[in-house]
Amino acid sequence: MKKILVTGGSGYKGSVLIPRLLKKGFQVISIDTNWFGDNLNDHSNLQKEIIDIRELNLKHFEGVDVVIHLANIANDPSVELDPLLSWEINVLASQKIAEFSKKSNVSSLIYASSGSVYGLSDKEKVTEDSELVPISEYNKTKMISERVFLSYKNDMNIYCVRPATVCGVSPRMRLDVAVNILTYSALKNKVIRVFGGKQVRPNIHIEDICAVYEFFIDNNIDSGCYNAGFENISILEIAKLVQKKLPYAEIIIESSNDPRSYRQCSDTILKLGFKPKKSVSNAIDEIISAYQTNKLYDGEKANSVRTLKALQVY
C-alpha cells in the first residue's frame, strides 16, 4: 500500500482529494495548519498533522512514496497581505519539501502549480512551452517554486501541474473562485456581478483536478510541467450559464482591474490518456443542489483572504 503525504490536506482541493485516495486504499498523511478548519473525517489509514510546512522535518517523510504538495497561500489577494510570508511559505518551504523528499527516497512529487503562471496571453493555445508572464506576486511564487522542484528531477519524478481555476463543491468550500462565486451570488442575492467579463479563463472541475493528481500516481510519466484545464470560457459565458439554470438572477457588468486572460491547452495530458469526466455545468448544478439542501458551507472561512486577515497569520 503506497503512503502518500499531502500538504494542504484540509484545504479546498485536499479535502476532496484525500477521501478519494483513502478510497483507493492508500495510506495518507495530511499536513495542514487548519486555517480553514479540519475538513477531513477520521479514517484508520489517515494521519492528520496540524503543522506549518515550514516546520516539517525528515521524520514526516519516513516511508513516504509520493508527496502531493498543495499547501500555499493560494490566491492573489491573500499573497498580497504579506508578500514576504507568502514567499517563505510558497517558495522557501518548497526547497525543504524537495530536500526531505530526496533524502527519504520519495519516488514522485506532485506540485500544485497554477495555470496563472502564463499571465496575460491572447494566444489561441497556451501550451506548456508557452512563455511564462506571471503578473502577480502569487503567480511569481508559483513559477519560482516550479524551478525549485524541477531542479530535483534527477532524484525523483517531478510533476508540476498547472491547473485552471477549480470549480465545484468541497468540504472546505471556496467562494472566492469564479464559477463558485458567480453561482453562489445568483442563489443568495439573485444577482450575478461580472467584473469585465470578456477575460477568457480556463476551468477545471474539482473532481477532475483530483483525478489528474491520481493520474500521476498511477502512471509512469516523465517529469515536467503539465497543463490541466479543459474548458476555456469567458466570465460572461459562465454568468450566462448560471443564469440559464437560475433565470431569476440578473447579470450586472462592472469594470475590472484584473486583465488576466488566457486559453489553456491541455493536449499533452489528454494524449497521455487522461479523460476529464466533469464540466463547469456539472459544478454549477452541484453548487445549486448543495445550497438548496443546506449542505453548502458559506461561512467566513469560504473566503480565503478574509479568513487569513481574521487569523492575522501575516
Ligand SMILES: NC(=O)c1ccc[n+]([C@@H]2O[C@H](COP(=O)([O-])OP(=O)(O)OC[C@H]3O[C@@H](n4cnc5c(N)ncnc54)[C@H](O)[C@@H]3O)[C@@H](O)[C@H]2O)c1
Ligand atoms: N483552487 C484553485 O482554483 C487553484 C488553481 C490553481 C492552483 N491552485 C493551487 O492548489 C493548491 C491548493 O489550493 P486550494 O484551492 O485547495 O487552496 P486552500 O487555501 O483551500 O488550501 C490550502 C491549504 O493549505 C493550508 N496551508 C497554507 N499554508 C500552510 C502552511 N504554511 N503550512 C501548512 N498548511 C498550510 C491551508 O490551511 C489550506 O488548508 C494551492 O497551492 C493553490 O495555489 C489552486
